[in-house]
């Protein structure tokens with residue numbers, strides 16, 4: 001009998017590198033607000049919802065009290081418009097190394113596959129990548145109340161595909177996402193070299209290291 005029944009993937013930074021486009025769009029907004037930041041600070045935005053990301057940037061610049069709710073919504077929309085423009089050319093060529101083969105292998109071995117993304121653009125990006133049919137279910141930001149690091153998005157994905165959390169592997173590139181997987185009671189695989197990922201059960205430096213053999217040998 002298989003130890004795990006399902007693999008639940010994060011989208012940005014795991015399936016495709018839209019994390020870079022989020023960074024570019026937030027960076028431009030931050031600079032326009034007089035709040036420049038680097039890649040190290042950007043790590044704290046990964047996996048975090050749009051509104052929470054904006055709050056973190058405003059706090060960094062100590063401008064958290066300078067904007068009304070409506071103004072903050074306008075700023076978040078401005079960032080999203082820029083981001084949506086950047087992802088217009090996303091295609092199957094943007095699937096991160098090894099991920100397409102892994103999805104094929106997981107299917108062939110009978111694993112269920114789901115997605116747990118903090119992005120409201122998750123459906124559009126998955127469609128542009130040509131990967132829609134591989135997922136038994138996608139939970140995006142529109143369907144959750146509490147964003148990562150809360151486990152809700154991963155728990156909803158497990159529920160939707162009819163498996164117990166402890167039979168799931170979660171795959172993430174963000175510290176907040178690894179915390180969400182841990183608190184969901186799932187096995188956490190982190191992808192990346194950031195020191196903030198060490199609370200995962202397994203850390204791999206890049207997606208091409210995540211193979212069906214790795215999963216079957218846990």
Ligand code: B16
Pocket residue numbers: 010011012013019022045046047048049050053080116117118119120121122141174
């Ligand atoms: P949107 P994931 C997350 O997606 C990103 O990592 C995070 O940087 C972004 O702010 C968040 O989605 C919200 O995205 O603005 O498109 O709704 O990594 O959970 O797939």
Ligand code: MG
Pocket residue numbers: 010011012013014019046047172173174177
């Ligand atoms: Mg991510």
